[in-house]
Amino acid sequence: MTSLKEIAYDLVQVARDEGAKDAVAEAFDRSTRLVRFSNSEIDSTLSWVERHAHVLVAIGKRTLVTDVRDLETSKAQVRELVNRARSAPINEEYGGIASGRFKYRSGRADPAIVKLRDPAKHVHEAIRAAEAAGSDNVGGTLYVRHAVIGVASSSGAKASDENASLDLSVRAFSQPEASGHCVSVTPRLSGLRAKETGARAGELARMAKNPVQGEQGRFDVVVEPLFLGSILHSTSNMMSAMLVDIGMSMYSKKIGKKVASSRITIVDDPLMPSSSRRAFDHEGAPTRRNVIVKDGVLRTFLHNTSTAKRYRTRTTANTGPLVPTLFTIPSQPVAFHPVLEPGDWKTEEIIADTEHGLYMNNTWYTRFQNHSTGEFSTIPRDAILRIEGGEIVGAVKNVRMSDNMMNFWKSADALSKTSQEVFWWDEASPPSTLPTLRSRQMNITRSA
Amino acid sequence: MALFGTGGRLIPKTPMRPPSDRDMIDEEVALATLKEAEAKAGVLLAEVRLEERDRRHMAVKEGEISSVISAHDRGMNVRVVMRSGTGFAGGNTVSKAEGLRLLQRAFRNAKDSRRRTEVSLSPEPSVKTSWEVHQKRPLIDVGSDEKLGYLKDLDRAVMKTKVKVRGRFYELKDYEIESFFANTEGSRIRSFLPRVVLESTNAVISKGESAQSLRSWGASGGWEKVEAWALDEVLPQEMRMLKAQLDKGRRVKAGTYDLVCGPEVAGIAAHESCGHPMEADRIIGREMSQAGRSFVSPDMIGKRIGSEYATVIDDPTLPGSYGYYAYDEEGVKARPRFLYKAGIINEFLHNRETASKLGVQSNGSSRSEFYLREPIVRMANTFVAPGDFEDDEIFGDVKDGVLMHSFTEWNIDDKRYNQKYVSREAYFIKDGEIAGPAKNCVLEITTPGFWGAIDAVSRKLDFVAAECGKGDPMQAMPVFTGGPMLRLRSVALR
Numbered sequence: 001m002t003s004l005k006e007i008a009y010d011l012v013q014v015a016r017d018e019g020a021k022d023a024v025a026e027a028f029d030r031s032t033r034l035v036r037f038s039n040s041e042i043d044s045t046l047s048w049v050e051r052h053a054h055v056l057v058a059i060g061k062r063t064l065v066t067d068v069r070d071l072e073t074s075k076a077q078v079r080e081l082v083n084r085a086r087s088a089p090i091n092e093e094y095g096g097i098a099s100g101r102f103k104y105r106s107g108r109a110d111p112a113i114v115k116l117r118d119p120a121k122h123v124h125e126a127i128r129a130a131e132a133a134g135s136d137n138v139g140g141t142l143y144v145r146h147a148v149i150g151v152a153s154s155s156g157a158k159a160s161d162e163n164a165s166l167d168l169s170v171r172a173f174s175q176p177e178a179s180g181h182c183v184s185v186t187p188r189l190s191g192l193r194a195k196e197t198g199a200r201a202g203e204l205a206r207m208a209k210n211p212v213q214g215e216q217g218r219f220d221v222v223v224e225p226l227f228l229g230s231i232l233h234s235t236s237n238m239m240s241a242m243l244v245d246i247g248m249s250m251y252s253k254k255i256g257k258k259v260a261s262s263r264i265t266i267v268d269d270p271l272m273p274s275s276s277r278r279a280f281d282h283e284g285a286p287t288r289r290n291v292i293v294k295d296g297v298l299r300t301f302l303h304n305t306s307t308a309k310r311y312r313t314r315t316t317a318n319t320g321p322l323v324p325t326l327f328t329i330p331s332q333p334v335a336f337h338p339v340l341e342p343g344d345w346k347t348e349e350i351i352a353d354t355e356h357g358l359y360m361n362n363t364w365y366t367r368f369q370n371h372s373t374g375e376f377s378t379i380p381r382d383a384i385l386r387i388e389g390g391e392i393v394g395a396v397k398n399v400r401m402s403d404n405m406m407n408f409w410k411s412a413d414a415l416s417k418t419s420q421e422v423f424w425w426d427e428a429s430p431p432s433t434l435p436t437l438r439s440r441q442m443n444i445t446r447s448a
Numbered sequence: 449m450a451l452f453g454t455g456g457r458l459i460p461k462t463p464m465r466p467p468s469d470r471d472m473i474d475e476e477v478a479l480a481t482l483k484e485a486e487a488k489a490g491v492l493l494a495e496v497r498l499e500e501r502d503r504r505h506m507a508v509k510e511g512e513i514s515s516v517i518s519a520h521d522r523g524m525n526v527r528v529v530m531r532s533g534t535g536f537a538g539g540n541t542v543s544k545a546e547g548l549r550l551l552q553r554a555f556r557n558a559k560d561s562r563r564r565t566e567v568s569l570s571p572e573p574s575v576k577t578s579w580e581v582h583q584k585r586p587l588i589d590v591g592s593d594e595k596l597g598y599l600k601d602l603d604r605a606v607m608k609t610k611v612k613v614r615g616r617f618y619e620l621k622d623y624e625i626e627s628f629f630a631n632t633e634g635s636r637i638r639s640f641l642p643r644v645v646l647e648s649t650n651a652v653i654s655k656g657e658s659a660q661s662l663r664s665w666g667a668s669g670g671w672e673k674v675e676a677w678a679l680d681e682v683l684p685q686e687m688r689m690l691k692a693q694l695d696k697g698r699r700v701k702a703g704t705y706d707l708v709c710g711p712e713v714a715g716i717a718a719h720e721s722c723g724h725p726m727e728a729d730r731i732i733g734r735e736m737s738q739a740g741r742s743f744v745s746p747d748m749i750g751k752r753i754g755s756e757y758a759t760v761i762d763d764p765t766l767p768g769s770y771g772y773y774a775y776d777e778e779g780v781k782a783r784p785r786f787l788y789k790a791g792i793i794n795e796f797l798h799n800r801e802t803a804s805k806l807g808v809q810s811n812g813s814s815r816s817e818f819y820l821r822e823p824i825v826r827m828a829n830t831f832v833a834p835g836d837f838e839d840d841e842i843f844g845d846v847k848d849g850v851l852m853h854s855f856t857e858w859n860i861d862d863k864r865y866n867q868k869y870v871s872r873e874a875y876f877i878k879d880g881e882i883a884g885p886a887k888n889c890v891l892e893i894t895t896p897g898f899w900g901a902i903d904a905v906s907r908k909l910d911f912v913a914a915e916c917g918k919g920d921p922m923q924a925m926p927v928f929t930g931g932p933m934l935r936l937r938s939v940a941l942r
Contacts, residue, residue, distance in 0.1 A: 036920065039733045041564055044534035045557035048525075048820045052540060067519035069540050077520075089596050092512035120560055139736035141920050171737040177863070181737075246509060247614035247651030247660070323505075323517055326917075326924050329619065330507050330515035364740075365859035369870045369888065372614075372651055372658050377868060379861045381740070398866050400859070400892070425738045426922045447866045447894045448940030 157284025180204020229428025533561020740862025754899025
């Protein structure tokens with residue numbers, strides 16, 4: 001069978017032969033298995049496969065993009081695409097594609113994941129562990145993913161990449177309003193911690209028992225990596241040059257400025273071993289480790305070739321999908337694997353050092369009143385634990401963090417020395433590697 | 449936006465005789481797959497869905513073309529329900545061989561689930577029909593030049609206001625979905641559904657402050673729907689309104705007020721704190737890990753949740769609506785569902801599995817985003833039922849209050865009990881009259897607190913198009929949210 005890299009290369013050649021000046025083709029072969037469970041048993045098992053290619057062609061600034069879903073007829077579709085591009089309207093935003101003599105650090109999928117026959121046994125293991133830790137009702141998902149990707153462009157890109165991953169999400173309840181959530185995300189089967197993940201979710205559910213109505217006011221918040229993954233989802237989106245362009249970012253005109261406390265360093269690292277490791281961006285440029293915020297100072301936005309040209313800089317190789325996904329807009333540069341550099345605290349030390357605070361397990365529904373100023377709120381879910389005098393003294397419920405996102409990052413003063421890869425639904429997404437963090441004096445509100 | 453448009457309509461047709469120009473789907477693929485499924489032991493139900501989709505997506509940023517994307521997609525899925533569990537398999541290839549491969553995989557998936565609690569389905573009649581949404585001017589006949597020209601015209605109209613607006617990012621997405629559904633109970637349903645949605649992102653800047661506006665308009669139907677939105681008038685009005693909010697708005701002093709909610713706020717409340725908690729899959733826990741659970745339990749049917757004015761309907765059959773469908777993804781005929789009825793919890797949203805579990809019939813609420821996603825319980829068009837007050841009667845009786853016409857930030861907890869709405873457009877009301885803009889008014893309230901405070905509902909309905917997110921993997925589902933004006937007495941604002 002022809003490799004995806006060769007399929008992509010052939011499509012680029014067809015586009016060039018037909019008259020395209022620029023062309024990028026990215027061919028995918030993805031298979032996914034999913035075990036969904038609730039009420040402590042499996043509901044359904046699902047699997048799906050996709051084999052397709054995204055193709056961009058440009059004649060001057062006349063650009064067209066398509067998703068070739070039938071690879072059998074892909075060459076004919078690309079010829080037609082180029083012919084249509086001749087009369088396509090001029091795309092003034094288009095600044096070309098990455099060019100060079102590229103070298104890639106392609107990945108290999110863990111064969112143990114690719115060959116995994118019985119993912120359900122890991123689900124049962126997680127459910128049992130959660131129940132043993134104090135839960136009476138467990139739900140979640142286990143994904144088994146495998147993707148092979150080939151890319152080629154008219155400007156020197158030609159590579160293939162492969163990734164496989166497991167992500168297990170376990171939410172455990174001990175009472176209808178007492179729950180804990182924990183995930184295990186890994187590119188290696190040996191890295192899956194089904195038992196520990198279930199046990200931690202169950203333990204948090206037990207700690208969250210008998211929650212009382214939360215109070216409004218200012219609290220120091222200690223947030224777990226899962227919570228922080230949701231916050232970083234919003235934050236890294238706003239670091240995309242495209243989001244800055246359309247007024248949907250609090251980072252406009254902030255390059256070189258202080259945007260977080262000096263303890264905060266945020267890196268996008270697509271090349272570290274992770275479930276979202278990738279060797280090239282969607283233009284075919286080799287990915288690299290990009291320091292976005294260093295010691296609290298914003299160093300760069302995330303760029304593709306077109307946004308980089310407008311900002312008179314170089315691409316950071318963060319070109320997003322040529323065909324936008326559910327949560328991206330066309331041409332949006334994206335973070336592939338954000339990393340918040342760890343600190344030097346133990347999590348227990350952060351709690352012991354907190355006089356009046358809340359320990360938060362997870363959050364969702366982070367929404368902005370105004371992206372350009374950062375006013376937002378988010379709703380903590382699962383275990384919300386009250387800290388008084390350095391000790392956890394009980395659980396609360398029905399609270400919301402209503403503050404400013406820039407203030408959240410500027411108020412961070414303690415980070416744990418251990419980090420965890422997290423990926424949960426489309427909240428803590430893309431996969432990121434994060435420590436536990438404390439942010440001082442956040443505004444907590446609740447329903448009247 | 450246009451209400452209850454006439455473009456979407458149910459057209460009964462001779463069974464299995466689709467329009468000749470769209471005769472692309474090979475029904476034999478589905479039927480051959482089902483024949484094999486019928487031979488398998490232990491299968492309660494097998495379903496096959498074939499789907500073809502043409503889609504176009506274009507964007508204009510600050511007056512310049514930003515992207516043009518088009519694609520043709522086809523694929524299929526097989527769902528097998530056994531007492532031991534449900535199995536689903538999908539792929540973007542359509543052939544008899546692929547159908548058999550997917551069947552084997554779905555069958556194995558269902559067996560692998562090994563449930564202790566047996567799965568059952570509500571008995572539903574088999575259906576042989578076809579339906580389509582009519583387009584006066586088919587979306588596919590409108591060229592990209594005209595569509596992009598339309599978006600550029602919107603930008604020019606916004607620029608003409610002289611209001612300083614950043615972003616000005618306008619996306620137009622349109623597509624046609626042709627599908628064929630068949631199951632082992634004899635249902636055979638063919639459908640054709642064109643949809644169009646326009647999304648705008650604007651940020652108004654004035655006197656050192658800014659306000660964002662993220663809006664969308666959507667419909668099932670043809671290009672005539674887009675023209676009916678009159679966005680060349682609506683968007684400039686929005687920019688002028690936001691500038692006035694920034695320039696003249698005063699903060700609401702925290703306290704207790706009467707609150708009038710505009711249709712957009714009524715709609716988001718209907719969706720978030722009625723529609724979602726009334727989804728039976730949440731209620732029985734199937735969404736517990738991701739989209740969450742519900743404060744509603746199965747025994748709460750008949751319990752009071754709001755005042756007598758709180759009636760919320762979910763109706764997939766609204767002609768021309770963004771959430772329109774005639775039959776759901778399990779082949780059950782769509783109908784209006786009265787979720788809250790005069791303040792009483794009345795009816796959950798059901799698919800066949802949840803209906804069976806709670807001892808009722810499905811009410812046709814099973815939807816999926818596309819052929820690679822399993823169908824789950826979803827809303828369609830969720831709105832507060834109109835009352836008999838005129839708009840001025842709603843205001844007239846308010847001595848000291850706020851009109852929250854629309855919202856920007858919003859969220860709600862995963863049991864659907866604690867919600868927050870921050871105004872995009874709001875005004876003070878003094879002695880029954882509008883008395884100047886109120887800036888960033890915040891309503892943070894419980895679900896019974898919201899629905900219980902309503903004492904008047906106006907006659908006139910309006911709708912907003914939205915994508916509802918639920919499921920795992922996340923499935924974005926086109927919906928309408930809407931309602932009339934609502935008056936809430938004595939609620940806390942800040």
